[in-house]
Amino acid sequence: MDINKLIRTNIKNLKPYSSARDEYTGEAMVFLDANENPFNEPFNRYPDPLQRKVKEKIAAIKGCESSQIFLGNGSDEPIDLLFRAFCDPGQDNIVTIDPTYGMYQVSADINDVEVRKVKLNPDYSFSADALLAQADDKTKLIFICSPNNPTGNLLSKSETIKLLQRFSGLVIVDEAYIDFAPGASLLAELNQYENLVILQTFSKAWGMAGIRLGMAFASPAIIQLFNKIKYPYNINMLTQQKALELIEQEADKNQWVELLINERVQLAENLKDFPFVEKIFPSDANFLLVKMHDARGIYDFLVENGIIVRDRSKVVLCDDSLRITVGKPEENTILIEKLKELV
Numbered sequence: 001m002d003i004n005k006l007i008r009t010n011i012k013n014l015k016p017y018s019s020a021r022d023e024y025t026g027e028a029m030v031f032l033d034a035n036e037n038p039f040n041e042p043f044n045r046y047p048d049p050l051q052r053k054v055k056e057k058i059a060a061i062k063g064c065e066s067s068q069i070f071l072g073n074g075s076d077e078p079i080d081l082l083f084r085a086f087c088d089p090g091q092d093n094i095v096t097i098d099p100t101y102g103m104y105q106v107s108a109d110i111n112d113v114e115v116r117k118v119k120l121n122p123d124y125s126f127s128a129d130a131l132l133a134q135a136d137d138k139t140k141l142i143f144i145c146s147p148n149n150p151t152g153n154l155l156s157k158s159e160t161i162k163l164l165q166r167f168s169g170l171v172i173v174d175e176a177y178i179d180f181a182p183g184a185s186l187l188a189e190l191n192q193y194e195n196l197v198i199l200q201t202f203s204k205a206w207g208m209a210g211i212r213l214g215m216a217f218a219s220p221a222i223i224q225l226f227n228k229i230k231y232p233y234n235i236n237m238l239t240q241q242k243a244l245e246l247i248e249q250e251a252d253k254n255q256w257v258e259l260l261i262n263e264r265v266q267l268a269e270n271l272k273d274f275p276f277v278e279k280i281f282p283s284d285a286n287f288l289l290v291k292m293h294d295a296r297g298i299y300d301f302l303v304e305n306g307i308i309v310r311d312r313s314k315v316v317l318c319d320d321s322l323r324i325t326v327g328k329p330e331e332n333t334i335l336i337e338k339l340k341e342l343v
């Protein structure tokens with residue numbers, strides 16, 4: 001793969017904005033370079049545009065280099081940057097699986113990029129050959145999501161590797177739920193495949209959806225490209241501070257994940273005997289996809305009772321299915337007790 005051939009011409013030629021904090025990064029006695037207000041410390045200062053401290057900590061826990069990390073305003077930001085960097089509007093296309101996370105389509109639509117969807121197999125697995133068959137010389141990106149949303153299953157590592165080996169564009173693997181599937185991340189392959197981009201997030205296992213912090217892991221060349229086109233101060237100071245604090249408490253995250261995995265098993269066990277439950281799909285994430293008789297009716301009944309799940313019954317291959325996030329033990333109990341009223 002030659003990344004220079006993949007990048008849009010206008011992006012390759014772009015002269016990026018250079019902020020005061022880009023031009024001088026060290027310590028100083030007096031900062032008079034950024035037209036900041038000298039009062040109201042520390043929030044009067046612009047945040048680190050490259051989030052160096054946060055990246056160092058992430059690199060340490062993930063076993064990669066800081067130069068392989070991009071931080072975004074949620075995963076939404078690197079998803080959008082991928083389109084903006086690599087896909088010429090009205091010309092290029094991407095290939096992805098169906099069903100999957102809705103943001104790839106939305107970002108593609110915003111950027112006027114065609115999406116070629118390949119339906120998953122009935123067991124929600126995918127085949128690399130089927131995706132590659134849809135790709136042509138205008139295909140710049142292939143998006144995979146593992147564990148997949150809304151189906152919940154991990155996708156085959158060997159099929160993903162096949163994509164990485166055979167596709168001359170970028171393969172994006174969205175690992176938003178990977179903490180719930182220990183040992184399954186592709187992060188260890190990062191040095192081997194320069195067309196691999198892995199997305200992870202602080203929104204799920206880390207319990208920090210509110211601070212909006214997403215991670216992309218890729219080759220330094222791709223990370224530098226993202227840095228070139230992102231908003232100069234895309235991660236605010238409060239988010240950087242909070243992330244630094246919480247990464248120190250990784251043990252909490254690990255405890256939550258362990259508890260939620262146990263609850264997932266328990267919830268599936270408690271759901272399976274209801275007469276209206278047809279199938280509970282195996283999950284490697286923090287949610288269950290459950291096929292039911294009259295999913296919409298059950299959804300409405302739950303809403304009336306103050307319990308909100310996600311109705312996925314209009315989604316391809318998910319007819320009559322609800323997506324249920326695994327909550328705290330007492331929340332899952334409330335759900336089960338309420339469903340008993342339907343029997």
Ligand SMILES: *Cc1c(COP(=O)(O)O)cnc(C)c1O
Binds near residue numbers: 073202214
């Ligand atoms: C929840 C989720 C994300 C997280 O998005 P953020 O913008 O980081 O909150 C990313 N990908 C998938 C597949 C998700 O389900």
